[in-house]
Amino acid sequence: MKNTLLVGGSGGQGVMSVGTMLAESAAENGKYATFMPVYGPEQRGGSARCTVIISDDEIMSPLPKKVKTLIAMNEQSYKKFINELEEGGILVMNSSRVTSTVAREDIRIVSLPADDIALETGNIRNANIVMIGAYLASTGAMDPAEFMKSLEHKFKNKPEVIEQNRKALDKGAEIGKQTS
Amino acid sequence: MGKILMKGCEAIAEAAVLGGCRFYAGYPITPQNELPEYMSVRLPEVGGDFVQGESEVASINMVYGAATVGTRAMTSSSSPGIALKSEGISYLSGANLPALIVNVSRGGPGLGTIQPAQSDYLQATKAMGHGGFRMIVFAPYSLQEAVDLTYNAFDYAERDRNPVLILIDGALGSIKELVELPPMKELPTEQAKWQLGNPTGEKRVARMLTSIYPEAGLETLNRTKGEMAVAWGENDVMVEEFLLDDAEYVVVAYGIAARVAKEAITGLREKGVKIGMIRPITLFPFPKGSFRKLDYGKVKAFIDIEMTVPAQMRDDIALEVLDRAPIYEYGRSGGVLLDDDGVLEAIEKVLEGEA
Incomplete structure (x- = not known):
């Protein structure tokens, strides 16, 4: 199985870091993974996107025209990338920031207020982790528990960070599961 | 050692170090800045030296200097930066010096764009500088292949006493995927007959390396280099x-x-x-x-x-x-x-x- 994912947001929303974590975690779990960042000339506040491919087989092209899942962290990236989602694909959108009404009827939508959930679970900066939880649970790309193990390893010297991430991931996964 | 997820530029940098690189000089340009960044941390760990030169021209000439004493030396840049280094690359070939050059290419001509492109094929294969010299040009398509080719690049460069080019585009430079790294190569312990410096202090005839041939000799060099390129076609095609x-x-x-x-x-x-x-x-x-x-x-x-x-x-x-x-x-x-x-x-x- 080959899962193609586009994560879009603005600089500072953790788009690149969550894409990297996902690819690293997939690799740690014996899957093939590629992470492809696209940087504009901007930095903080500018647009950021990355493509992550997770596959059971070796990945040949890292440049899909359309992806199976789009994680839209904000309104701007929703508008910019919605047409890169393939027919029957899944849109995971951060309803705290995406204000548009989704016009496409050929996709499945997982909508969750990731900023609010992240704030409730301890740190607004974990909105990206909330979104990943929803992504993993709704697509089955990887077991959220496996991803959590990678986070535990990554933040092994910061137990409070692990706990915040766990809550954020679990909450996202809970919502993702309901729509899977 | 198992497979790890690495970024293209960093994987190439690490492979160069494992392949014996102990000197890097370069000047920043997107999309290859992760390569010198990695080198600036990694080279001191293995007793090597990293220099951010004041320009591309300065950097390639520092590589020339390091190569004269037998240090495995490299530089990297992206398209317009490689063009600036082309004079120095020609001098390397003219002086029969080994070196590794990495071009993480972007769109052109001119300053072009910071986004990836494969627009430097003709420059790489036909005329990487003036004077009609050729180089072996490796073009990996995966990071594993990039690691393997970079790891062995100095062996080709030293065998031929000629610079070697690795050409990848900015997309492969910034992608992350799984690679398996080889072990650290043993560096040659004996000084080659052409290298400058006299670490043992023995009495011997002074050596000189130059790319200027004021009297006879240049045509011989041209012939030798021409025959070398023909031999590559017979032995080194991948x-x-x-x-x-x-x-x-x-x-x-x-x-x-x-x-x-x-x-x-x-x-x-x-x-x-x-x-x-x-x-x-x-x-x-x-x-x-x-x-x-x-x-x-x-x-x-x-x-x-x-x-x-x-x-x-x-x-x-x-x-x-x-x-x-x-x-x-x-x-x-x-x-x-x-x-x-x-x-x-x-x-x-x-x-x-x-x-």
């Missing part, structure tokens, strides 16, 4: 021949373009289309033999796919194919990336006779 046995359509692509093309070819094969690919891994020496052994009674067309417009490798393909089959080309350019659908559609057009 190529992947993918599903060519019964191929009626032959895609030719290298680097990132070959990955996108391979995906399309695999899909078309499932539909019964007899299509394959010649993927040059050494762009110079060009894999002429792969074209010569094709059955031209069977091959209906070639499709040259490159992330540049117009295609540049086409000239080398045409020299082998002549008029035995039509050559079509497809590309994106100026920082616009190739993608799966675009490449597949371009190939299908050829199959349907609409190209």
Whole structure:
């Protein structure tokens, strides 16, 4: 199985870091993974996107025209990338920031207020982790528990960070599961 | 050691260090800054030296200096920066000095764009500088291949006493994927007969390295270098021949373009289309033999796919194919990336006779 994912947001929303974590975690779990960042000339506040491919087989092209899942962290990236989602694909959108009404009827939508959930679970900066939880649970790309193990390893010297991430991931996964 | 996820530029940097690189000089330019950044931390760990030069010209000449004393030296840059280094690269070849040059290429001409492109093929294979010298040019298409080729690059450079070029595009430079790193290479313990410096203090005739030949000698150098390039064609060609046995359509692509093309070819094969690919891994020496052994009674067309417009490798393909089959080309350019659908559609057009 080959899962193609586009994560879009603005600089500072953790788009690149969550894409990297996902690819690293997939690799740690014996899957093939590629992470492809696209940087504009901007930095903080500018647009950021990355493509992550997770596959059971070796990945040949890292440049899909359309992806199976789009994680839209904000309104701007929703508008910019919605047409890169393939027919029957899944849109995971951060309803705290995406204000548009989704016009496409050929996709499945997982909508969750990731900023609010992240704030409730301890740190607004974990909105990206909330979104990943929803992504993993709704697509089955990887077991959220496996991803959590990678986070535990990554933040092994910061137990409070692990706990915040766990809550954020679990909450996202809970919502993702309901729509899977 | 198992496989780890690494970024293209960092994987190449690490492979160079494992392959014996102990000196790096360069000047920043996107999209290859992760390479010098990595080197600035890594080289001091292994007793090497990192210098951020005041310019590209300064940097390539520092590489020249390091190479004269036998230090495995490298530089990296991206397209316009490589152009600035071209004089120094020619001097390296003229003085018979080994070095590793990495071009993580971007769109051009001019300052172009910071986004990836494969627009430096002609520069890399025909004239990396003035004076008519050639270099071995490696064009990996995966990070594992980039690691393996970089790891051995100094062996070629020292064997030939000539610089070696690794050419990848900015997309492969910034992608992260799994690589398995080789062990640290043992560095040569004995000084080669041409190297400057006298670490043992023995009495011997003074040595000189230069790329200026005021009297006789330059023509001899030109002949030797010419013969060396012919020998590369006989001994050092690297190529992947993918599903060519019964191929009626032959895609030719290298680097990132070959990955996108391979995906399309695999899909078309499932539909019964007899299509394959010649993927040059050494762009110079060009894999002429792969074209010569094709059955031209069977091959209906070639499709040259490159992330540049117009295609540049086409000239080398045409020299082998002549008029035995039509050559079509497809590309994106100026920082616009190739993608799966675009490449597949371009190939299908050829199959349907609409190209």
